[in-house]
Amino acid sequence: MKNIVIAAGYATRLGELTKNFPKPLLKIGENTILERMLDDIDRIPEIDEHIIITNHKFASIFEDWKKDLHYSKPITIVDDGTETNDTRLGAVCDLLFAMDKLHIDDDLLVVAADNLLFFSFQEFVDFAREKGTSCIMCHEQPSIEKLQRTGVVELDENYRVLGMEEKPQVPKSHWAVPPFYIYQKKDLDLVRHSVENGCGKDAPGNLAHYMVEHTTMHAWPMSAGRFDIGSLDTYYEACELAKQGKINIIMEKIELNNKTIFVTGAAGFIGSNLVKRLFKDVKGATIIGIDNMNDYYDVALKEYRLNELNTAVTEGSTWKFVKGDIADKQTIDSIFEEYKPQLVVNLAAQAGVRYSITNPDAYIQSNMIGFYNILEACRHNPVEHLVYASSSSVYGGNKKVPFSTDDRVDNPVSLYAATKKSNELFAHCYSKLYDIPTTGLRFFTVYGPAGRPDMAYFGFTNKLLKGETIQIFNYGNCRRDFTYVDxxxxxxxxVMQGAPERKKGEDGLPIPPYAVYNIGGGQPENLLDFVQILQEELVRAGVLPADFDFEAHKELVAMQPGDVPTTYADATALERDFGFTPKITLREGLRAFAQWYKAFYCK
Incomplete structure (x- = not known):
């Protein structure tokens, strides 16, 4: 297999930086953009040569650059003979030019040279080998505006491409296509035919579109994200991320199939939904769940979730539930000793900001002692990855919005927030001292069916159904970044599948394999708008009658101690590293909740 690097463009959007210099050779930190890509691709056994296609203006620069490189596979620079942007051949014609000049008759990995990646191309090559077809990459993109600037594919359940559009005005799916392709040897004639049939010489997406119509292709859903160096702003942003050590790594790919996974808080709202997802998508896994089944809210709801899990176990999966408390060190140690989990997801916690004002002991026990017990168990029984729940409440009264994981979070306004911040500090310490890969996730106002009754949407529904008045805090002047549970x-x-990379620093100690991400929709809703949508969906589902007098059941009140006026997630790091941003709208989510509530409570 040949690695074909398309690098003949003039990158006019980067101004003076690339006026007389190729964009792929710009440095991001210590290494060039292209070197960061080749460092990964060179390790793929199937690759036997790197072929870099450039223009006549930059060919000598590439030749000088490669003199000091020491890759295991040879590098060939192909000069396409063009000298100006007006005369350039275009990406597709450049590919055809190299194929003919070098008499290439082999499988091809074709890549654009202006991206930083957070996954290994080996996964893409393995996927193509498994499918036995030419392949493209894809990732979910909720933004219609961004989809209109890229290729979009429709897929079946096996990721076979059913159709593809390049820069559609009305996208038919949310699967966007980045510029990375694998073309099998048997399909190379289609490259020639595509140009002969006028599919467009410049956009690789047009070539892929043509091939989809003439051969079977599959699309690999990227396991992590990418960073497109498409402008001066993104280039300088990448340089800054490199300084912070956030762009130097490729995530260590964690295979979930046939693993033992320990999920704490398994009867909880998020925990139970995660276990269901693992049953659905992970083959041959042994999943150990623990929950103390306390009465912070209706235990019947937790038992309902457990019953759902017991009926959701798929063939080949093993499910073990332990009724116990993570604050009990002996219980945690015995689980690790017996089952030896390879991945741990810690979702057990005493939740609730207001409850922490009156019941602080519960938070110290579960959120601090409990998490300490998990960390100690991971220390003495090494795991591949520890993922744990933090919270958006760590941002406290942060005035800057949206909230970024780069913001200082040293001023919590509730004990709950303080315990969650302590979790992040504990995790960093254990990552540094014991080389445990840890990732904290700051969740933003999670809602959905079978959620927590103490959350506003659930509590409001219960009170309205009883004819009681609901209190809307801060006189309705609060905004929340609601995030649907799915x-x-x-x-x-x-995130479970992408652990921070383990490596040593100059002191010989581990550079902490530690990360923190926001998971939020990035679209904060005013509480009054939220209540309006909720009431409309409750009426639509038949939970409340159409003539219900909502205005008579609302009371605007002052802010409560420990609460904050706004939560608003900057989730760009999650999209960058894992190719994902939340996409379910508030109305869609509240509609699902209302339908579930009707079925569960209004029988």
Whole structure:
């Protein structure tokens, strides 16, 4: 297999930086953009040569650059003979030019040279080998505007491409296509035919579109994200991320199939939904769940979730539930000793900001002692990855919005927030001292069917059904970044598979394999708008009558101690590293909740 690097463009959007210099050779930190890509691709056994196609203006620069390189596979620079942007051949014609000049008759990995990646191309090559077809990559993209600037594919359940559009005005799916392709040897004639049939010489997406119509292709859903260096702003942003050590790594790919996974808080709202997802998508896994089944809210709801799990176990999966408390060290140690989990997802916690004002002991026990017990168990029984729930409440009264994981979070306004911040500090310490890969996830206002009754949407529904008045805090001047539970679970599922890389620093100690991400929709809703949508969906589902007098059941009140006026997630890091942003709208989510509530409570 040949690695074909398309690098003949003039990158006019980067101004003076690339006026007389190729964009792929710009440095991001210590290495060039292209070197960061080749460092990964060179390790793929199937690759036997790197072929870099460039223009006549830059060919000598590439030749000088490669003199000091020491890759295991040879590098060939192909000069396409063009000298100006006006005369350039275009990406597709450049590919055809190299194929003819070098008499290439082999499988091809074709890549654009201006991307930083957070996954290994080996996964893409393995996927193509498994499918036995030419392949493209894809990732979910909720933004219609962004989809209109890229290729979009429709897929079946096996990721076979059913159709593809390049830069559609009305996208038919949310699967966007980045510029990375594998073309099998048997399909190379289609490259020639595509140009002969006028599919477009410049956009690789047009070639892929043509091939989809003439041969079977599959699309690999990227396991992590990418960073497109498409402008001066993105280039400088990448340089800054490199300084912070956030762009130097490729995530360590964690295979979930046939693994033992320990999920704490398994009867909880997020935990139960995650276990369901693992049953559905992970083959041959042994999943150990623990929950103390306390009465912070209706235990019947937790038992309902457990019953759902017991009926959701798929063939080949093993499910073990332990009724116990993570604050009990002996219980945790015995689980690790007996089952030896390879991945741990810690979702057990005493939740609730307001409850922490009156019941602080519960938070110290579960959120601090409990998490300490998990960390100690991971220390003495090494795991591949520990993922744990933090919270958006760590941002406290942060005035800057949206909230970024780069913001200082040293001023919590509730004990709950303080315990969650302590979890992040504990995790960093254990990552540094014991080389445990840890990832904390700051969840933003999670909601959905079978959720927590103490959350506003659930509590409001209960009170309205009883004819009671609901209190809307801060006189309705609060905004919340509501995140549907399926989006939270999708984020957790992806993060589980990408552990921070383990490597040593100059002091010989581990550079902490530690990360923190926000998971939030990035679209904060005003509480009054939220209540309006909720009431409309409750009426639509038949939970409340159409003539219900909502205005008579609302009371605007002052802010409560420990609460904050706004939560608003900057989730760009999650999209960058894992190719995912939450996409379910508030109305879609509240509609699902209302339908579930009707079926569960209004029988």
């Amino acid at each position: 989006d939270i679970v999708e984020g957790v599922y992806r």
